[in-house]
Amino acid sequence: MFGISGICWSLWPVGLLTAVLARAACGGDVIVPGRGVQITTVGDDFEDPAWYYDHQGDKSSRDLDNQPRLPGGESSNRRWYEGAKHGHPDVVTRLSTPPDGLPGSEGALLLRSLRSGIPGRVTNQVQQDDFVADVRYRVGQPIPVSLCPSVLVRVFFPPMDEWEARAGPHFAFRCTVDLEDRGKLKTHWPGMFVVREDVARGRNAPPHFRIRANRQGEDYPSRSITALGWWTLGMSLTPDGRLHYFARPGVGHLTLEDRIASDQPYGLPCRQLKTFFFSVCNLDNGRQWSTPCIIDEAAVYYVPTLTVSAPKSASR
Numbered sequence: 001m002f003g004i005s006g007i008c009w010s011l012w013p014v015g016l017l018t019a020v021l022a023r024a025a026c027g028g029d030v031i032v033p034g035r036g037v038q039i040t041t042v043g044d045d046f047e048d049p050a051w052y053y054d055h056q057g058d059k060s061s062r063d064l065d066n067q068p069r070l071p072g073g074e075s076s077n078r079r080w081y082e083g084a085k086h087g088h089p090d091v092v093t094r095l096s097t098p099p100d101g102l103p104g105s106e107g108a109l110l111l112r113s114l115r116s117g118i119p120g121r122v123t124n125q126v127q128q129d130d131f132v133a134d135v136r137y138r139v140g141q142p143i144p145v146s147l148c149p150s151v152l153v154r155v156f157f158p159p160m161d162e163w164e165a166r167a168g169p170h171f172a173f174r175c176t177v178d179l180e181d182r183g184k185l186k187t188h189w190p191g192m193f194v195v196r197e198d199v200a201r202g203r204n205a206p207p208h209f210r211i212r213a214n215r216q217g218e219d220y221p222s223r224s225i226t227a228l229g230w231w232t233l234g235m236s237l238t239p240d241g242r243l244h245y246f247a248r249p250g251v252g253h254l255t256l257e258d259r260i261a262s263d264q265p266y267g268l269p270c271r272q273l274k275t276f277f278f279s280v281c282n283l284d285n286g287r288q289w290s291t292p293c294i295i296d297e298a299a300v301y302y303v304p305t306l307t308v309s310a311p312k313s314a315s316r
Helices: 004-011
Strands: 080-082 091-096 107-112 126-133 150-157 168-181 184-188 191-196 208-212 220-224 229-237 243-249 259-263 270-283 293-302
Touching: 107 270, 126 168, 150 168, 168 229, 184 270, 191 229, 208 243, 208 259, 220 243, 220 259, 229 270, 270 293
Parallel strands: none
Antiparallel strands: 080 126, 091 107, 107 293, 126 270, 150 229, 150 293, 168 184, 168 191, 168 270, 191 208, 208 220, 229 243, 243 259
């Protein structure tokens, strides 16, 4: 059984463990991502100048040709790894934080792909690469919805003339969750896709967030991205089985007013969070680079529901 004391003893220093945590019961309320206690052993601020990502050879394309091409890629701090189905982005590079980012931030991460399909081939179809945060294994097990887990990130969207000239999905912020279906848990990957309209027909509508998915399992449009640059994105899970999606321009804290959707994906209640990840999409023709999106300050939080203190023998 996943207990709040267990997660505290394994994740936080003694000084914090011995503090009395605030009592909070999230119940069926909407939880704003970033509220509660941050799990500091997962996520990343990309501030380490020595941060790097080791691709370790050709990427996985298990979804297309059943070839995982192990070992998978991994970051130097072991907080990120290659998506086992789709492979990782071709470019995973730490760079200086773009202007107007979080105060004090000096490092962020560029994610971009050219060949998002099978290594050495082109599919001439839209494919995706996945950059996955290691949450489940670093915590020790999935985080149940009783603890109201949430994920939060800042994303930089470039000027429109730097976007891939293509309609469809360009980027996504997603999570891996277990949904309950007739007493059994099934893994799904809901999230927020950034979609551009049909540029080939001269439609100049701004990109928008598209939510995956509603109770019928269908994606649906949500807020338009009328201002580019930095955005703050978040997702939270609550004990009533719903997943809540948030987005606001800039790098400020999210509020309830920033909620853009709430749903039970596929009509099934969420039961636990396993991890979160980013999808980079492009037309896999060997010529078109994906839209260069940059991420910063990716973090996971939970809402304590018990008052706990660590035993005197507890240590890091």
